[in-house]
Amino acid sequence: MLDNKTIKEMPKIELHCHLDGSLSIDAIRQMAKNENIQLPEKDEDLKVNIHAPQETHSLLDYLACFDYVLPLLQTKENLELAAYDVAKQAADENVKYIEIRFAPMHHAKKDLNIIEVTKAICKGFEQAEADFDIKVRGLICGLRHESVDTLMTLLNIFAEEDENLISDYIVGFDLAGDEENFPPKLFTPLLEKVKQKGVNLTLHAGECGCAQNIFDSIELGASRIGHGVAIHENPDEFSFLKEKKITFEMAPTSNFQTKAIESLELYPFKELFDAGVAVTINTDNRTVSNTNLVKEYCRIRDWYDFTIADFLKVNINAVEGSFITDIEKESLLDKILLEYNQLG
Numbered sequence: 285m286l287d288n289k290t291i292k293e294m295p296k297i298e299l300h301c302h303l304d305g306s307l308s309i310d311a312i313r314q315m316a317k318n319e320n321i322q323l324p325e326k327d328e329d330l331k332v333n334i335h336a337p338q339e340t341h342s343l344l345d346y347l348a349c350f351d352y353v354l355p356l357l358q359t360k361e362n363l364e365l366a367a368y369d370v371a372k373q374a375a376d377e378n379v380k381y382i383e384i385r386f387a388p389m390h391h392a393k394k395d396l397n398i399i400e401v402t403k404a405i406c407k408g409f410e411q412a413e414a415d416f417d418i419k420v421r422g423l424i425c426g427l428r429h430e431s432v433d434t435l436m437t438l439l440n441i442f443a444e445e446d447e448n449l450i451s452d453y454i455v456g457f458d459l460a461g462d463e464e465n466f467p468p469k470l471f472t473p474l475l476e477k478v479k480q481k482g483v484n485l486t487l488h489a490g491e492c493g494c495a496q497n498i499f500d501s502i503e504l505g506a507s508r509i510g511h512g513v514a515i516h517e518n519p520d521e522f523s524f525l526k527e528k529k530i531t532f533e534m535a536p537t538s539n540f541q542t543k544a545i546e547s548l549e550l551y552p553f554k555e556l557f558d559a560g561v562a563v564t565i566n567t568d569n570r571t572v573s574n575t576n577l578v579k580e581y582c583r584i585r586d587w588y589d590f591t592i593a594d595f596l597k598v599n600i601n602a603v604e605g606s607f608i609t610d611i612e613k614e615s616l617l618d619k620i621l622l623e624y625n626q627l628g
């Protein structure tokens with residue numbers, strides 16, 4: 285069986301990681317200091333607030349855990365620090381390319397507008413790229429409980445053509461939050477606009493037991509699906525998903541925590557992989573799920589006895605599904621192939 289050291293050394297690509305769910309304890313403490321906000325002194329006490337319990341009752345329970353850090357994420361300085369911090373953690377896990385997603389509206393509760401929020405986060409990405417061997421891009425999350433009219437304003441971020449930092453770093457759009465009460469079809473007018481603008485689309489879907497949300501999301505233009513766990517109900521559709529080259533962004537720890545799936549026997553990762561569907565491995569939320577990408581790879585190894593070649597395939601899937609240009613994909617692929625060839 286593959287050892288942990290080799291897994292740590294493997295070059296990795298991560299497509300599904302939330303900024304607000306992935307802050308290190310050091311960064312949280314620094315941000316609180318910047319804002320004069322008191323936190324519990326002991327890390328043990330702080331962790332109770334920032335990690336979701338191993339067993340939450342539902343996705344909504346899990347989502348409640350994000351509230352704690354949001355008051356810290358309302359200034360340019362802290363947003364830049366947060367973006368840098370998450371990219372740094374990923375670089376430490378030998379992630380070579382990461383797409384970090386965030387909901388601008390979560391961070392525009394005080395003085396900043398959504399453009400200022402986005403710019404500050406992109407600055408953090410830029411600094412991380414300068415300091416570490418990692419390429420970082422950002423995705424904009426719309427929150428499903430917001431009205432379509434409100435969410436439409438997020439598309440202004442993609443109109444900032446003369447704003448180089450934003451157009452260089454922001455590569456796609458997503459809908460996150462309460463999938464059960466706000467299924468994809470509600471957002472048809474919004475997603476039509478996303479399509480018209482030629483913005484890449486990934487959607488959280490099939491995290492609440494409803495496989496139809498996956499098919500609706502694809503119909504509405506998503507080339508990638510966040511989690512997609514409910515697809516286990518529809519094995520007959522795997523060939524359709526393969527043909528359509530739909531990328532599944534799965535996150536083992538999170539998927540069990542949110543009750544997206546009840547048992548390992550039902551978890552569709554391996555069936556999708558064997559059917560040639562483009563599955564990928566992600567953290568979702570390093571802090572809320574108390575994980576990192578090395579731990580997620582170890583889980584997959586333990587469950588399915590994955591080999592280096594299997595992990596390479598998963599990473600090729602991730603490169604192909606990423607929202608960078610074909611030329612960038614080629615050079616990223618060359619880079620990771622070189623490192624894989626030097627392993628074990």
Ligand SMILES: O=c1[nH]cnc2c1ncn2[C@@H]1O[C@H](CO)[C@@H](O)[C@H]1O
Binds near residue numbers: 302304538542568569
């Ligand atoms: O697994 C998930 N499913 C749905 N929404 C999520 C998940 N993880 C995080 N968020 C939501 O995305 C927002 C922006 O990062 C977070 O604040 C949280 O509400």
Ligand SMILES: [Zn+2]
Binds near residue numbers: 488
């Ligand atoms: Zn997510």
